[in-house]
Amino acid sequence: MKITIKTYILIGIVIATASINLFLVYSIQQAGTAESLSIIRAGDLKVSAETVSGLATSIASGNDQDREKLKNVIQNFEHSLDVLKNGGTIRGQAVVTIPSILSNQHEQVTSSWTSYKESATTVQVTSVFDKNVINALNYVLERNGEVIVLTDAVIQDLSNLDRSFRRHQELAVEMQEHAKGISRQTLLLSIGEEEGVQKILRNDRLGLEVDLRKLVGASISGIVVDLFHSPEELQEIPRENSNALKQLEPLWESVQLRVKTLEENSLLSPEFQTARQDLDIKKTILTNNVDVLLDSWNDELNQGKSQERLIIQIVSAVDIAIFLVIIIVIRRSLNPLKLITQGLSQVKDGVYGEKIDYSAKDEVGELAESFNIMSDTIKQKTEEVEKTGKAKDEFLAMITHELKTPLVPIQGYSDILLSEHLGKINPEQKERLTIIKSSAASLSNLISDLLDTQKLDLGELKMSKTDGSLKTTIDNAVESLKLQAAEKKVKIISESPDVTVSHDSERITQVLTNLIKNSLTAVKSETGIITIIVQDSPSEIIVNVKDNGSGIPHDKQKDVFKKFYQLDTTLTRERGGTGLGLVICKGIIEKHGGKIWLESTLDVGTTFSFSISKTPSPTVPPKSNINNK
Numbered sequence: 001m002k003i004t005i006k007t008y009i010l011i012g013i014v015i016a017t018a019s020i021n022l023f024l025v026y027s028i029q030q031a032g033t034a035e036s037l038s039i040i041r042a043g044d045l046k047v048s049a050e051t052v053s054g055l056a057t058s059i060a061s062g063n064d065q066d067r068e069k070l071k072n073v074i075q076n077f078e079h080s081l082d083v084l085k086n087g088g089t090i091r092g093q094a095v096v097t098i099p100s101i102l103s104n105q106h107e108q109v110t111s112s113w114t115s116y117k118e119s120a121t122t123v124q125v126t127s128v129f130d131k132n133v134i135n136a137l138n139y140v141l142e143r144n145g146e147v148i149v150l151t152d153a154v155i156q157d158l159s160n161l162d163r164s165f166r167r168h169q170e171l172a173v174e175m176q177e178h179a180k181g182i183s184r185q186t187l188l189l190s191i192g193e194e195e196g197v198q199k200i201l202r203n204d205r206l207g208l209e210v211d212l213r214k215l216v217g218a219s220i221s222g223i224v225v226d227l228f229h230s231p232e233e234l235q236e237i238p239r240e241n242s243n244a245l246k247q248l249e250p251l252w253e254s255v256q257l258r259v260k261t262l263e264e265n266s267l268l269s270p271e272f273q274t275a276r277q278d279l280d281i282k283k284t285i286l287t288n289n290v291d292v293l294l295d296s297w298n299d300e301l302n303q304g305k306s307q308e309r310l311i312i313q314i315v316s317a318v319d320i321a322i323f324l325v326i327i328i329v330i331r332r333s334l335n336p337l338k339l340i341t342q343g344l345s346q347v348k349d350g351v352y353g354e355k356i357d358y359s360a361k362d363e364v365g366e367l368a369e370s371f372n373i374m375s376d377t378i379k380q381k382t383e384e385v386e387k388t389g390k391a392k393d394e395f396l397a398m399i400t401h402e403l404k405t406p407l408v409p410i411q412g413y414s415d416i417l418l419s420e421h422l423g424k425i426n427p428e429q430k431e432r433l434t435i436i437k438s439s440a441a442s443l444s445n446l447i448s449d450l451l452d453t454q455k456l457d458l459g460e461l462k463m464s465k466t467d468g469s470l471k472t473t474i475d476n477a478v479e480s481l482k483l484q485a486a487e488k489k490v491k492i493i494s495e496s497p498d499v500t501v502s503h504d505s506e507r508i509t510q511v512l513t514n515l516i517k518n519s520l521t522a523v524k525s526e527t528g529i530i531t532i533i534v535q536d537s538p539s540e541i542i543v544n545v546k547d548n549g550s551g552i553p554h555d556k557q558k559d560v561f562k563k564f565y566q567l568d569t570t571l572t573r574e575r576g577g578t579g580l581g582l583v584i585c586k587g588i589i590e591k592h593g594g595k596i597w598l599e600s601t602l603d604v605g606t607t608f609s610f611s612i613s614k615t616p617s618p619t620v621p622p623k624s625n626i627n628n629k
């Protein structure tokens with residue numbers, strides 16, 4: 001069967017399975033949502049009960065505008081009870097009725113609600129506050145300010161007395177603080193805050209009473225003084241300084257009686273407290289009955305959900321079985337691709353001619369057959385390339401050897417003739433012989449460059465590395481070109497420290513010579529300067545050959561290390577060369593574990609830089625002809 005047909009079938013199975021799962025999940029979710037909504041609405045009954053309590057108390061406090069709100073809350077509560085039993089909507093949403101098995105729990109909620117509603121009605125018509133306490137509260141709030149003002153006047157009267165009245169002054173300040181404390185606690189009582197306030201109010205009253213009696217010289221016996229100062233014998237205050245104190249005594253007597261009323265009685269009336277306690281008890285009963293209904297309903301739902309879980313487990317098991325079958329089918333269909341991938345990896349590693357044993361008549365079988373044909377073709381073409389490469393290498397080796405052989409006598413006889421060992425020669429003959437010698441030397445260099453390039457391609461360019469002075473190598477290269485630099489009137493400056501590094505002195509000299517020659521052709525006569533700078537770092541040594549020549553255009557800098565590349569490609573170019581020098585330099589430097597690069601600006605100059613690694617580089621085996629092609 002075709003993989004495409006298999007895929008369509010598997011996709012159809014997956015879609016059908018997903019559709020069934022979605023239908024089941026949706027159905028269960030819808031049922032669960034409706035049941036959850038019903039339970040939430042049942043739980044809202046507790047909130048409504050709390051609202052009824054608050055509104056009943058508010059109405060009892062005189063807020064008649066809450067009567068309509070209370071009426072609506074009661075109607076909503078009773079409507080929700082009816083809908084939960086008989087069905088219908090709450091807030092526009094359909095509600096599932098409670099199971100018939102829970103009718104007793106529903107009746108208990110209804111019964112406790114009736115009793116709770118009656119208690120709420122009683123709270124509405126009961127007076128909230130104790131009139132005596134309200135009168136005392138208003139009196140203290142009104143007159144205690146006068147007490148504070150008089151205590152301040154007492155402080156002022158005593159401030160003019162000498163040091164013997166220091167204790168009197170302290171008691172006056174304490175008395176004023178107690179008066180302020182009474183105002184604060186009374187204010188808290190007026191806004192309904194009673195917890196702990198009455199105790200603090202009592203302490204402030206007793207404190208002010210004790211301080212006042214001490215100042216007027218009265219006895220404090222019979223007053224609880226555990227929290228206050230013990231009896232003290234104080235000097236009598238002069239009459240002219242006790243006017244405010246005399247005014248304070250009668251005022252405090254009247255205020256103190258009201259403060260005692262506030263200490264001993266609650267702001268709420270006893271009738272209201274009784275009605276409110278009864279309301280709270282019945283509210284607790286109601287909410288407990290609602291909780292019982294909710295718990296019983298949840299238990300019923302959990303029993304129903306156990307069946308849903310069983311269905312989900314069966315569907316999940318079927319889904320897993322289907323997916324396992326799909327995985328097995330897909331794995332069998334795609335397993336041959338692993339064989340093809342392995343075959344391609346072998347081709348990548350240079351192993352050709354391998355075949356895949358797969359005979360199925362599907363798309364993968366067609367791919368395997370195509371791979372086998374491709375592998376045979378590549379093997380055949382590779383063998384042809386090997387033969388061609390071998391013939392090319394042999395031809396190149398032969399032609400370079402044959403070209404170099406006749407150059408030796410040409411150069412030798414040119415030197416003999418120029419030295420006039422065979423007789424005198426005239427100037428014209430000498431000029432022609434010089435041209436012959438120069439041309440032979442250029443041709444010899446070209447052949448040497450071709451040989452070195454071929455060795456680099458084959459990985460056969462040998463390096464004879466030894467630990468030696470890099471300065472000596474640089475000096476040798478500079479020395480070999482001093483004559484050419486002098487003829488062109490160009491300065492060569494070497495700034496190289498005496499650094500020892502493992503390198504092939506002959507090959508590095510070849511690199512330096514090539515770079516310096518390039519700079520000699522780039523700089524102008526008389527103004528040209530070539531500088532060699534060495535930088536020593538922990539991991540490598542960097543050599544810079546810098547000139548102030550014409551520079552290299554930016555768009556041509558990326559190609560200077562390519563074979564046979566010439567900056568000037570015209571037939572009339574002034575600078576000669578094979579275009580192989582920088583390629584050979586790059587290969588030599590890479591053999592030393594380094595790299596070579598340049599920075600150049602037109603009409604400013606060029607800097608060729610190369611690095612030599614201080615870490616010995618591993619031996620690189622020669623490249624085969626096949627991989628090189």
